[in-house]
Amino acid sequence: MIEISPPSKKSEKNFTTRLESVDEFDRVETVGEMFVDRPKVSCLGVSVHYGDKQALFNINLDLGRNEVLALIGPSGCGKTTFLRCINRMNDTIEGCRVDGEIKIEGAEINHSDADVVSLRSKVGMVFQKPNPFPKSIFDNIAYGPRIHGLSGPKNELDDIVEAALKRAGLWEEVSDRLHTPATGLSGGQQQRLCIARAIAVNPEVILMDEPCSALDPIATARIEELIDDLREKFTIAIVTHSMHQAARVSQRTAYFHMGHLVEVGVTDQMFTNPRQRLTEDYITGRFG
């Protein structure tokens, strides 16, 4: 008989007291290497409110060039919110306010004359839930190139679509039905389609919100390979709930907790030797 032992009362108690102390966020300082040299994206003192509710507290975090940064943390801690700050996706949410400084290549993105359209064409995003347009597979991938005028003649567009699908590992599965509706794909295929769609416009930064949550291990491995590949040219931030994935693909990892950035570290170090008790609890599975 297998016995599952309940978590010891003692550790839970300890944990709660710790949580309470974290709630007094004024005294919470992010521990670790949140800044890098020559950052691609740099965030300073970023706070986000949804109406009266504060979702992020004073986040300082850089995204380095050719780096994969993993964002981890329990559900609802603000990972998605943070990602959406970087391409100003929070603009579309009624009542959402973003404070602080976010710079890409030194240019403030929330500046009054910053162009949100060109920002978003530079910062691609893959959403937590796959959201293919109700168009054909081909038109989904061609959407970005078309609106940005990247495509010249027709066969150039064909090439872009093919290349994007190949990199996302979807080409073999869909090459014979490019002109069928994308909504007919399976969930995992749709997610890879969304990845292909994002990379088809050649962004500089790619934000991925749990891109593999609906994928099988093979497709996941392919996406991880792709991420590794993309790193050569792009900057990537990836939200994941899998410690293993974070360990495999990222160079640095940031741990969020209830809207606070608790710890940032070189991935290997952070997983072997977390500096904050909260991080350790999360990584070792005591919370989350």
Next chain:
Amino acid sequence: MTIYLLAAILLVSLSGFYIGKNRASALVVGARIQSLPQYHGLRIALWCGLPALFLLGLWVVLEPFVIQSLVRNSLPPEFFNLSGDEAILAMMEISNLAQGIVGTQSGLPYAEQAASLLISMNQLSDYAMIVVVSVVSLSALVVAQSKVTADFPALESVEKAFNVFIFLSSAVAVLTTVAIVLSLLFESFKFFEQVPLHEFLFGLKWNPQIAIRADQGASTGAFGAVPVFSGTLLIAFVAILVAGPIGLASAVYFAEYANPRVRDVAKPTLELLAGIPTVVYGFFAALTVAPLVRELGLSLGLAVEARSALAAGIVMGIMIIPFISSLADDVITAVPQSLREGSYAMGATQSETIKYVIFPAALPGIVGAFLLAISRAIGETMIVAMAAGLNANLTANPLENVTTVTVQIVVALIGDQEFDDPKTLSAFALGLILFFMTLILNVFALMIVKRYREQYE
């Protein structure tokens, strides 16, 4: 009399409810009970009420027939020698006498006696009714309340009664529709006996007025419905040209651009348009728009008739704007936010997103909205009656005077023709075709809208 009886039944039901509820509550104290006390109460109330009400209704309906035939059978043989009309008159006199209305006395020897028989029978029937209905209601109370036990499934009986009730309600709705369609079909057949179907469907001349002149005979009336239908379609087309772009644009504005405060005020205001009685639109069309269109046309050197398809179409278009706008607004807001975000995240602007993502996604729903609006336009009467004209004119020129199916139906039924006159009957044939047209449009629209709904599921 019946009113008091009704009240009495209600009273018995009500007391049945409380008796059942209390008895069942008393049971709860000791043991677990199969149904809640109020279900026991409700079941008893239904038993006390429904059979008695049914009996009462039946009685009220049948009583006059039964009594009348009884009285008639009691009359002496000379009554049965009377001719049909005379017999009816005699029966009327008897019933007048019974009600105390003393009018023209024809002096039928047996009238007096028959009237008193009628009165006594009516009284007897009333007493009998009271006794029977009360006995039924009260005995139901006694029997039903004796069944209140812990494990009696009162809930199920109530549930069954409720099922029967909603079944009957929907049956009434469905049967009414079927009956209307059947009567339409039946009357149309009578029309097509006089006017051949092909002449009606393909004839190019519509002039039912000739048919009333009996000396010329019905055959000279012209019943070619093509000009009538072309007029209908022409006006509907103008209407959709007006309402389509405006309705769609306002839907996009409300769904995508307007800030919530503007939306909260402006949208209901626009939807108010749908609440204006069509008669008001009608005189707005006839007195304001038609002269305006005419003047405008004349100043451009166009021959615009005083009543034109254009004027009627414009006003009808204004009338259906809210349909298109509010239906299209619904389908546009139903496009998932994630698609918008997906598009914005690719660096698309708002108008690009609307054009390339939202419209295509919402298109089936928008088409559905258009079709529903068109079928509404086709069925509209008052505006065209007042602003378009009565002349069945086969033309595609919106500046001319045309007529529509609905207007011709109205025209056909005004006046004092015989009811089997082809002119009158033509209303049913027109109605039938109109019914099929809107039916097909509606089915089509619903199919499209349904497919659209499934797309995101």
